[in-house]
Amino acid sequence: MSTVFGLLNYWVVIILMMTGFYIVTSRRNLIKKVIGLNIFQTSVFLLYISIGKVSGGTAPIMTHGGSHGDSAHETATTIYTNPLPSVLILTAIVVGVATTSVAMALIVRIRESYGTVEEDEIQAMDGVD
Amino acid sequence: MLEQLPALQIVLPLIAAPLLVLLRRRLPVLLVAISVCWASFAIALALLQRTLTEGTVVYALGGWAPPWGIEYRIDTLGAFVLVLVTMIAAVVLSYAPRSLDLEIPSDRLHLFVAAYLLCMTGLLGIVITGDLFNVFVFLEVSALSSYVLIAMGKDRRALSASFQYLVLGTIGATFMLIGIGLLYMMTGTLNMSDMAARLPEVMQTRTVMAGLGFFSIGLFIKMALFPLHIWLPNAYSYAPSMVTAFLAATATKVSVYVTLRFIFSVTSIRMEFGVSDLSWMLMALSLSGIVVASSVAIFQTDVKRLLAYSSVAQIGYMVLGISFGTITGLTATIVHLFNHALTKGGLFLAMGCFAWRLGVTNGSQLKHLAGAGRRMPWTSFAFVLGGLSLIGVPLTAGFVSKLYLIRGALELDVWPVAALVLMSSLLAVVYVWRVVEVLYFSPSPEEAPTGEAPFSMLVGTWILIGGAIFFGIWTSGSADIARRAAASLLSVVP
Numbered sequence: 041m042s043t044v045f046g047l048l049n050y051w052v053v054i055i056l057m058m059t060g061f062y063i064v065t066s067r068r069n070l071i072k073k074v075i076g077l078n079i080f081q082t083s084v085f086l087l088y089i090s091i092g093k094v095s096g097g098t099a100p101i102m103t104h105g106g107s108h109g110d111s112a113h114e115t116a117t118t119i120y121t122n123p124l125p126s127v128l129i130l131t132a133i134v135v136g137v138a139t140t141s142v143a144m145a146l147i148v149r150i151r152e153s154y155g156t157v158e159e160d161e162i163q164a165m166d167g168v169d
Numbered sequence: 170m171l172e173q174l175p176a177l178q179i180v181l182p183l184i185a186a187p188l189l190v191l192l193r194r195r196l197p198v199l200l201v202a203i204s205v206c207w208a209s210f211a212i213a214l215a216l217l218q219r220t221l222t223e224g225t226v227v228y229a230l231g232g233w234a235p236p237w238g239i240e241y242r243i244d245t246l247g248a249f250v251l252v253l254v255t256m257i258a259a260v261v262l263s264y265a266p267r268s269l270d271l272e273i274p275s276d277r278l279h280l281f282v283a284a285y286l287l288c289m290t291g292l293l294g295i296v297i298t299g300d301l302f303n304v305f306v307f308l309e310v311s312a313l314s315s316y317v318l319i320a321m322g323k324d325r326r327a328l329s330a331s332f333q334y335l336v337l338g339t340i341g342a343t344f345m346l347i348g349i350g351l352l353y354m355m356t357g358t359l360n361m362s363d364m365a366a367r368l369p370e371v372m373q374t375r376t377v378m379a380g381l382g383f384f385s386i387g388l389f390i391k392m393a394l395f396p397l398h399i400w401l402p403n404a405y406s407y408a409p410s411m412v413t414a415f416l417a418a419t420a421t422k423v424s425v426y427v428t429l430r431f432i433f434s435v436t437s438i439r440m441e442f443g444v445s446d447l448s449w450m451l452m453a454l455s456l457s458g459i460v461v462a463s464s465v466a467i468f469q470t471d472v473k474r475l476l477a478y479s480s481v482a483q484i485g486y487m488v489l490g491i492s493f494g495t496i497t498g499l500t501a502t503i504v505h506l507f508n509h510a511l512t513k514g515g516l517f518l519a520m521g522c523f524a525w526r527l528g529v530t531n532g533s534q535l536k537h538l539a540g541a542g543r544r545m546p547w548t549s550f551a552f553v554l555g556g557l558s559l560i561g562v563p564l565t566a567g568f569v570s571k572l573y574l575i576r577g578a579l580e581l582d583v584w585p586v587a588a589l590v591l592m593s594s595l596l597a598v599v600y601v602w603r604v605v606e607v608l609y610f611s612p613s614p615e616e617a618p619t620g621e622a623p624f625s626m627l628v629g630t631w632i633l634i635g636g637a638i639f640f641g642i643w644t645s646g647s648a649d650i651a652r653r654a655a656a657s658l659l660s661v662v663p
Contacts, residue, residue: 061340135342139313142316143335146328146331159329
């Protein structure tokens with residue numbers, strides 16, 4: 041059972057990842073593609089957060105200010121979650137938001153010039169195979 | 170000041186980009202952007218000089234010592250690619266003002282040039298950084314700005330091409346992010362040299378294998394390695410001329426560089442030919458890419474698209490060199506990376522000249538180019554020379570890289586590979602000849618526009634094409650640096 045519940049986070053990541061990827065590849069509507077792309081990216085954010093988690097650890101915040109001698113000692117012995125993956129993911133989230141906004145801007149312009157956001161119709165208009 | 174050069178290389182174009190948005194007016198925007206590009210080129214040359222005399226340059230960003238802080242690490246190969254990217258960026262932007270007046274609405278010009286500088290920043294950042302996560306961030310900086318640049322094409326198909334590239338590019342980048350995450354999971358570090366030291370212990374674990382797989386697939390999408398090249402032909406065909414020239418000459422080359430660095434400096438995959446599965450896989454992909462893409466190129470009626478398929482084939486040659494895993498093979502890869510950037514950049518700039526005279530959509534259509542050899546002699550002759558270099562005729566740069574490639578194949582006694590490389594050159598003869606035939610031996614349509622492209626555009630085209638010829642005759646320059654870089658990748662004495 042531990043492979044199911046102990047690795048629950050990773051199963052969720054895999055399911056989300058596959059869902060997102062499937063949406064991107066199978067949907068022909070451009071907006072839906074972007075949504076799929078977002079789910080796909082979000083699954084990776086979850087993966088990173090899961091990597092950083094230390095069992096029994098708290099948030100990586102200095103609890104007692106850290107200026108006194110005693111509390112500094114206390115902080116050093118507190119088990120805390122690895123903050124690095126969370127920080128990395130903050131960056132990746134910003135990248136994801138930027139990607140989505142560029143995609144949305146493109147879709148607006150595609151809609152202006154083609155009058156549709158369906159990939160099939162766009163390809164038919166362009167006369168490509 | 171001199172110690173800060175690695176940081177300046179990135180910071181200069183990064184700061185200049187928002188400045189351009191504030192400047193707004195055409196002349197100051199172009200002046201600032203062009204001078205920033207040439208200044209970056211000077212910095213890259215200084216860095217190359219330093220790596221050649223002092224060895225690897227290491228720079229701790231913000232004074233934070235690696236592996237905690239982000240480290241910039243420039244070896245000979247990195248400096249070589251920096252010089253290449255900045256040089257192409259500077260030449261292409263100096264060429265571009267007249268071409269942009271035609272292709273970009275004047276009220277968007279400052280935004281366009283800002284995106285161009287950001288794209289260059291991203292590409293330089295990928296090359297210079299020693300931190301794996303930083304590679305992802307810079308990759309997305311360059312990718313996002315290139316989506317914008319491509320979407321500025323006049324044809325509305327540029328929009329759907331850009332969207333297609335965005336979807337595939339994001340999937341590629343996210344795959345790389347997954348790979349980096351898995352590798353971080355097993356090694357606890359993001360610093361490349363630190364990771365290189367820790368990977369061997371955990372190399373055989375499934376997590377690392379999956380991580381390497383994800384990272385490589387993501388990279389192959391970015392590199393447009395066959396069969397993951399779907400986004401490339403559309404993006405190159407419909408982007409503004411100067412964007413196509415810039416991206417064709419730099420973006421995929423930077424991905425090849427990351428591959429080289431990742432395989433040889435970070436992971437300890439054994440690339441001896443015939444030993445590793447990766448080597449077989451890369452060889453199969455690259456050979457099929459070379460043959461298929463070259464054959465598809467023959468049937469194109471749009472010359473920009475023809476050249477784009479040819480680019481896919483050329484990526485194949487570079488990866489083929491990697492798959493040999495020998496010093497000659499890697500030299501071939503690095504030399505070809507450089508030579509092809511000059512050749513293809515020059516060819517796409519020539520296409521920009523045609524577009525300027527014949528119209529943006531007509532300029533790349535084979536039927537509209539009929540007889541242009543007599544009406545635009547300088548542009549057409551540049552195209553012919555570029556085409557010769559693409560084929561690999563002696564005294565052109567393309568010949569040097571093919572020579573190294575075939576020598577690499579013969580060293581390993583895989584003569585069928587050498588034969589395939591030669592045969593694919595014949596395919597290149599066919600598709601280049603199709604264009605040359607139309608340019609010189611078809612009658613001009615009546616009322617066809619006559620006259621050359623503006624002088625500034627011709628100069629840019631001829632600098633790159635001239636470079637392709639120059640490095641074909643004076644082979645010791647680029648080939649020597651490439652050989653030293655290859656040797657340092659394989660950590661052997663040249």
